[in-house]
Amino acid sequence: MQMKTEELTIDCGRPEAESSAHTDCHKVIMPVRDALDVISGKWKLPIIIAVSRGHKRFRDIERSIPKITSKVLSKELKDLETHKLVKRTVYDTQPVSVEYTLTPYAATLDSVIIALQKWGIQHRKKILGK
Amino acid sequence: MQMKTEELTIDCGRPEAESSAHTDCHKVIMPVRDALDVISGKWKLPIIIAVSRGHKRFRDIERSIPKITSKVLSKELKDLETHKLVKRTVYDTQPVSVEYTLTPYAATLDSVIIALQKWGIQHRKKILGK
DNA sequence: GTAACCAGTTTCCTTAAAGTAAGTGCTTTA
DNA sequence: TAAAGCACTTACTTTAAGGAAACTGGTTAC
Numbered sequence: 001m002q003m004k005t006e007e008l009t010i011d012c013g014r015p016e017a018e019s020s021a022h023t024d025c026h027k028v029i030m031p032v033r034d035a036l037d038v039i040s041g042k043w044k045l046p047i048i049i050a051v052s053r054g055h056k057r058f059r060d061i062e063r064s065i066p067k068i069t070s071k072v073l074s075k076e077l078k079d080l081e082t083h084k085l086v087k088r089t090v091y092d093t094q095p096v097s098v099e100y101t102l103t104p105y106a107a108t109l110d111s112v113i114i115a116l117q118k119w120g121i122q123h124r125k126k127i128l129g130k
Numbered sequence: 131m132q133m134k135t136e137e138l139t140i141d142c143g144r145p146e147a148e149s150s151a152h153t154d155c156h157k158v159i160m161p162v163r164d165a166l167d168v169i170s171g172k173w174k175l176p177i178i179i180a181v182s183r184g185h186k187r188f189r190d191i192e193r194s195i196p197k198i199t200s201k202v203l204s205k206e207l208k209d210l211e212t213h214k215l216v217k218r219t220v221y222d223t224q225p226v227s228v229e230y231t232l233t234p235y236a237a238t239l240d241s242v243i244i245a246l247q248k249w250g251i252q253h254r255k256k257i258l259g260k
Numbered sequence: 261g262t263a264a265c266c267a268g269t270t271t272c273c274t275t276a277a278a279g280t281a282a283g284t285g286c287t288t289t290a
Numbered sequence: 291t292a293a294a295g296c297a298c299t300t301a302c303t304t305t306a307a308g309g310a311a312a313c314t315g316g317t318t319a320c
Contacts, residue, residue: 031250032175032243038253040170042278045162058297069279074298084256095286098297105256108249113162115245119238120161123168126214126235172308188267199309204268225317228267 038083039112043068043076048106048113051086056099085109165242168213173198173206175243178236181216186229215239 039045046065055061062073077100080086085106089099169175176195185191192203207230210216215236219229 028243028247029176029179031248031254032246033250034254035246035250036170036175040166042163045166046159049159059295062297067279069281070298071280071300072278083253095288095296108252112242112245112249113158115242116162116165117158118161119242120163120165122238123213124161124164189265197309199311200268201270201310202308225266225315 035112038085039109041076043072044080045113047073047076047080048085048102048109051100051102052106056101058098058100061100168215169239169242171206173202174210177203177206177210178215178232178239181230181232182236186231188228188230191230 043065046068047061050061050064053064055064058070058073058077061077062068062070065073077086077088081088084103087101087103089101091097091099173195176198177191180191180194183194185194188200188203188207191207192198192200195203207216207218211218214233217231217233219231221227221229
């Protein structure tokens with residue numbers, strides 16, 4: 001789902017001299033954009049956090065995130081699943097119950113989340129001038 | 131410019147028992163969303179990288195980022211300016227020349243960019259199964 | 261004097277993301 | 291037996307982002 005990277009051809013440089021800057025630039029921007037494709041957007045991180053807090057059932061997650069709709073939640077959970085961050089398990093009860101959990105892989109996002117959180121905290125202070 | 135956080139009221143939790151989970155959740159998600167407001171989107175990081183590579187002039191930056199248009203570049207530079215990541219300096223030459231540079235503050239984004247870059251690299255491997 | 265460069269702005273248009281609202285098929289509870 | 295819960299899906303509408311192209315008002319180079 002949207003792994004389009006072909007348009008990421010950032011040139012970034014002074015054609016004559018340092019053509020190393022080209023590759024260089026590419027190497028930063030390409031993975032960053034890959035990462036942002038997965039975690040940016042309004043709902044993905046809220047969902048990951050809600051699930052990490054123990055909300056496993058669809059309605060449960062839905063209730064824990066104000067203003068999210070079932071439509072959006074459904075779609076975002078699918079995205080997170082294809083990115084292998086969330087696991088969907090169907091239990092053969094009557095009626096079937098479905099559980100969402102984070103994969104161990106989701107834990108690799110911790111450093112990203114922490115970096116974003118830290119930066120967000122100080123940025124708010126900076127912008128609001130407090 | 132879009133510092134709307136009032137809808138970030140993630141509830142996140144089991145009303146009875148641990149109401150600490152509420153505040154907890156909030157404390158993670160709110161700054162993360164603040165950070166994403168600033169750096170997510172298609173163009174902001176490419177622009178930051180282009181400027182960091184020494185492209186200072188409007189047309190220069192425009193040329194260094196394939197497919198960007200003047201309209202979008204103009205808007206994004208303004209955003210980055212209000213977020214204090216980019217500085218716009220007008221020199222009183224004939225005709226006036228304008229220079230964009232990164233602020234020292236932009237350097238605080240390094241850890242975020244590095245975290246995203248790292249994660250993006252291994253994620254691509256994971257998803258493409260290489 | 262006309263072509264080209266600079267730093268943008270304006271207008272119009274298309275696409276994509278997100279919101280609204282209702283419905284589906286099943287089951288348990290009052 | 292009617293209401294409500296579960297896990298969603300479908301159809302329709304609104305909003306936002308982004309692209310294309312032209313244009314402004316100045317300046318310098320040919």
